[in-house]
Amino acid sequence: PLIEKSTTALNDAIKAASDSEAGTKMLKAVEDLQLADRFEKLAAAPPCDLSKGDATDKLSCIGSTIANQLSRSIKGSPGAANQLSVGMDGGDIPVLPFGAILACVFLGMVLRIVFGRQRFMRKSLSSFTARTAIFIAFFAFVIGVNKQGEAAMKSMDASQGPNFLPVTKLATGGPYEHTRHPMYACVMLLVPAVAMLADSLYMAAAMSLVPLYLDRYVIPAEEALLQKLFGGSFDEYAATVPRWFMGVGPEVLLVALIVCLIRMLKPKAHQLSGLKFYYFPVAARGDCARLALTLRKIRFKDMVIPPSEWGDLKPKTPWSSMPYVELSSGTVLGQSYAIFRLIGKGTGLYPEDAILAARVDECMDGLSDVGSVTNKTGQGLTGAEKLKKRGAACKEGGDIYVACERIEACYARAATPGPFLTGELSIADLQVFAQVGWATSG
Numbered sequence: 418p419l420i421e422k423s424t425t426a427l428n429d430a431i432k433a434a435s436d437s438e439a440g441t442k443m444l445k446a447v448e449d450l451q452l453a454d455r456f457e458k459l460a461a462a463p464p465c466d467l468s469k470g471d472a473t474d475k476l477s478c479i480g481s482t483i484a485n486q487l488s489r490s491i492k493g494s495p496g497a498a499n500q501l502s503v504g505m506d507g508g509d510i511p512v513l514p515f516g517a518i519l520a521c522v523f524l525g526m527v528l529r530i531v532f533g534r535q536r537f538m539r540k541s542l543s544s545f546t547a548r549t550a551i552f553i554a555f556f557a558f559v560i561g562v563n564k565q566g567e568a569a570m571k572s573m574d575a576s577q578g579p580n581f582l583p584v585t586k587l588a589t590g591g592p593y594e595h596t597r598h599p600m601y602a603c604v605m606l607l608v609p610a611v612a613m614l615a616d617s618l619y620m621a622a623a624m625s626l627v628p629l630y631l632d633r634y635v636i637p638a639e640e641a642l643l644q645k646l647f648g649g650s651f652d653e654y655a656a657t658v659p660r661w662f663m664g665v666g667p668e669v670l671l672v673a674l675i676v677c678l679i680r681m682l683k684p685k686a687h688q689l690s691g692l693k694f695y696y697f698p699v700a701a702r703g704d705c706a707r708l709a710l711t712l713r714k715i716r717f718k719d720m721v722i723p724p725s726e727w728g729d730l731k732p733k734t735p736w737s738s739m740p741y742v743e744l745s746s747g748t749v750l751g752q753s754y755a756i757f758r759l760i761g762k763g764t765g766l767y768p769e770d771a772i773l774a775a776r777v778d779e780c781m782d783g784l785s786d787v788g789s790v791t792n793k794t795g796q797g798l799t800g801a802e803k804l805k806k807r808g809a810a811c812k813e814g815g816d817i818y819v820a821c822e823r824i825e826a827c828y829a830r831a832a833t834p835g836p837f838l839t840g841e842l843s844i845a846d847l848q849v850f851a852q853v854g855w856a857t858s859g
């Protein structure tokens with residue numbers, strides 16, 4: 418039904434095109450190219466030897482081999498008594514392996530387009546040059562083995578060869594000493610090679626179907642033919658040489674693929690997960706970080722350091738002060754604003770947009786000024802005297818009042834709807850909350 422539907426759609430499109438002047442011209446040009454005839458001619462060319470002739474001969478040999486395989490995959494081909502027949506409808510094998518590879522590459526590309534990219538490679542290896550180099554290395558090895566396999570077949574009888582030509586003699590030398598199907602064993606390598614080239618897990622999944630298809634449909638048909646043609650000598654050969662190289666068949670690929678999928682589905686631990694946050698047991702400079710981590714449900718260890726232990730710890734800290742953090746990777750970082758920004762970036766509480774990020778920084782630096790002015794006010798004084806000084810600074814026109822007014826002005830300049838500086842909650846808003854709590858907590 419799918420083929421019927423697409424044929425109807427194609428016919429409708431051709432009819433629609435032929436109704437317009439430009440369309441008629443285009444169809445005529447395509448007709449003049451005589452693509453179908455050329456393809457038929459190419460597909461019907463006699464088998465060629467890729468290692469012979471100049472570059473043009475090699476190119477036309479590749480072209481005719483591909484055309485031949487495609488044509489047989491699509492149209493099918495009857496086999497002689499010593500040859501397999503190909504064809505979806507009643508052939509010994511439904512599709513030639515080459516056709517199956519092309520179909521799976523196509524499937525991999527469609528899955529990639531539909532579901533988006535799902536990387537297959539480690540970041541360090543995923544540059545296009547590295548991927549191409551790996552693919553070329555794999556591919557060169559595959560070609561090498563195929564050549565040796567072909568030579569082993571031809572050494573028995575020059576008329577036989579790969580690509581489903583008639584079989585006359587059993588080839589057991591060269592790579593056939595290690596596996597009964599060296600060319601198919603190479604497809605096992607081609608699966609990761611193509612998946613790496615595309616750097617796509619979907620390509621890996623689609624390509625894994627090829628060895629499975631070979632194992633379930635193609636190899637049994639081939640071996641049944643060989644058994645029919647050579648009887649006992651094939652049985653003897655099959656008893657000593659495994660089907661797949663070292664017995665590594667498509668099941669191994671499937672297991673590898675399942676492991677990849679499980680790894681993909683398993684949620685990655687958050688970059689900040691397991692972070693240790695060191696600070697005093699007070700709601701002050703460290704609160705912005707504690708709030709951000711708690712709000713975003715990041716698993717962290719709140720390392721509350723009582724003042725009695727600070728003396729011993731101080732010389733071991735990066736800036737002789739708190740807060741400081743230790744990431745699960747072992748990295749230690751100090752300075753509260755650097756920590757706030759790190760946590761903000763890791764929790765989506767720091768804007769990605771450079772201008773909005775600068776607005777957050779601007780407000781945070783203003784809040785730092787509020788802290789400095791507060792600390793400076795009444796420095797050296799204690800008790801009621803200090804309280805009086807600070808109280809005066811908080812009155813209209815006082816230093817602390819003015820510093821706080823600038824924060825309000827910063828919010829007003831941002832002119833975003835709602836209570837937050839950038840329109841969405843950010844570390845600046847949390848720091849305002851923390852700073853107010855710090856100032857009013859005594």
Ligand SMILES: N[C@@H](CCC(=O)N[C@@H](CS)C(=O)NCC(=O)O)C(=O)O
Nearest residue numbers: 701702737738739740751752753754
């Ligand atoms: N610039 C530092 C200042 C840190 C700071 O002064 N922390 C205070 C606590 S709020 C501290 O560690 N005081 C104890 C000390 O200096 O020994 C930062 O922003 O992290």
